[in-house]
Structure formats: structure tokens, C-alpha cells
Amino acid sequence: MKIERMQVSDLKEVMEIEKASFKMPWKRAYFVYDMNRAQAYCMVARGNNRVLGYLIGWKVDDKLHIANIAVQPDERRKGIGGKLLKTILEIGKEIKCKGIFLEVRVSNRIAQNFYRKFGFVHTFTQKQYYHDGEEALILEKEL
Ligand SMILES: CC(C)(COP(=O)(O)OP(=O)(O)OC[C@H]1O[C@@H](n2cnc3c(N)ncnc32)[C@H](O)[C@@H]1OP(=O)(O)O)[C@@H](O)C(=O)NCCC(=O)NCCS
Numbered sequence: 681m682k683i684e685r686m687q688v689s690d691l692k693e694v695m696e697i698e699k700a701s702f703k704m705p706w707k708r709a710y711f712v713y714d715m716n717r718a719q720a721y722c723m724v725a726r727g728n729n730r731v732l733g734y735l736i737g738w739k740v741d742d743k744l745h746i747a748n749i750a751v752q753p754d755e756r757r758k759g760i761g762g763k764l765l766k767t768i769l770e771i772g773k774e775i776k777c778k779g780i781f782l783e784v785r786v787s788n789r790i791a792q793n794f795y796r797k798f799g800f801v802h803t804f805t806q807k808q809y810y811h812d813g814e815e816a817l818i819l820e821k822e823l
Pocket residue numbers: 701702749750751752755756757758759760761762763782783784785788790791793794795797
């Protein structure tokens with residue numbers, strides 16, 4: 681499995697994973713927009729010529745924001761998400777970011793476990809963050 685820069689040709693598979701993973705999936709255009717933005721890091725995990733997962737990170741001032749991460753449902757719990765996350769942590773250090781943060785649904789216990797394993801801590805709760813009214817936990821890690 682390799683981590684590579686996301687290509688337009690990956691978007692069909694990315695969108696399938698996105699729709700299978702989220703209640704309110706990103707539109708294809710959001711990925712295209714980020715792929716053309718210097719402040720956005722768009723990567724895929726690839727194996728056997730398939731997209732196994734992806735991560736989008738945004739540089740915001742001196743921090744990195746994980747805007748999106750998902751792994752193909754039948755490929756989860758095999759270390760793919762961890763490899764994507766470690767890659768963005770390395771990039772964050774290289775580009776001298778001081779920290780990294782993200783929002784996660786209060787109901788998404790799997791993702792919370794995932795981030796905790798990599799040293800993220802809960803710093804803040806944002807009420808009514810999602811369009812359906814659910815709260816977001818803000819998780820952060822120093823770099
Ligand atoms: C969150 C997600 C990206 C994790 O990807 P993954 O490839 O399955 O993660 P990894 O295999 O690298 O798991 C690393 C660690 O995370 C935790 N973890 C992952 N899945 C878990 C699960 N189902 N239950 C409990 N802990 C879990 C474990 O600590 C795991 O380490 P371990 O397997 O040694 O116990 C994946 O579950 C996913 O795509 N979820 C749907 C989309 C999503 O919720 N994205 C995050 C939005 S904020």
C-alpha cells in the first residue's frame with residue numbers, strides 16, 4: 681500500500697468511499713477544488729490498483745486541519761487510516777505547523793478511538809456544528 685497525491689482519475693472511487701462513509705458526503709466538486717489549492721493536501725492510499733482510502737488536510741495559518749478522512753469499508757482496521765494520518769502528521773512537521781486539529785461527530789466513537797490512538801485530545805465541543813444539529817468534538821494534537 682502506498683500513499684500518493686490524489687488524482688482526478690481517483691475521484692470515482694473516492695466518491696464511492698465518501699458516500700459509503702458519511703451521512704452528509706462531500707460533493708465531487710469539493711475534492712476538485714481542494715486538489716487545485718496550494719494550501720490543501722489531498723492524498724490517497726492505493727493498493728492493488730484500488731483507492732483504499734484518502735485524507736484531505738488544509739493548512740490554516742500555523743495549523744493543519746484534517747478536513748476529511750475515510751477508508752473503504754471492507755478495508756478498515758488494517759492500518760490504512762493510520763498510515764494516512766501519520767503521513768499528514770509528517771507533512772505538518774515539515775511545513776512547520778504547530779498543531780493539527782479536526783472536528784468529529786459526538787456519535788462517531790470509532791473515529792474518536794482512532795484519533796486518540798494517535799495522541800489527539802479533546803479540547804472543545806462545538807454545539808450544533810453539523811447541519812443536522814449534532815455536536816462536534818474538536819480534537820487536537822501538538823506537532
Ligand atoms: C476512522 C477511520 C478512517 C479509521 O481508519 P482505519 O483504516 O480503519 O484505521 P486503522 O486500521 O489505522 O486503526 C488505527 C486504530 O484506530 C482505532 N480503531 C479503528 N477502528 C476501530 C474500531 N472499529 N473500533 C475501535 N477502535 C478502532 C484502533 O485503536 C486502531 O488500532 P488497532 O487496530 O491497533 O486497535 C475509518 O474507520 C473510517 O473510514 N470511518 C468512516 C469515516 C470517518 O468516520 N472518518 C472520520 C471523520 S472525523
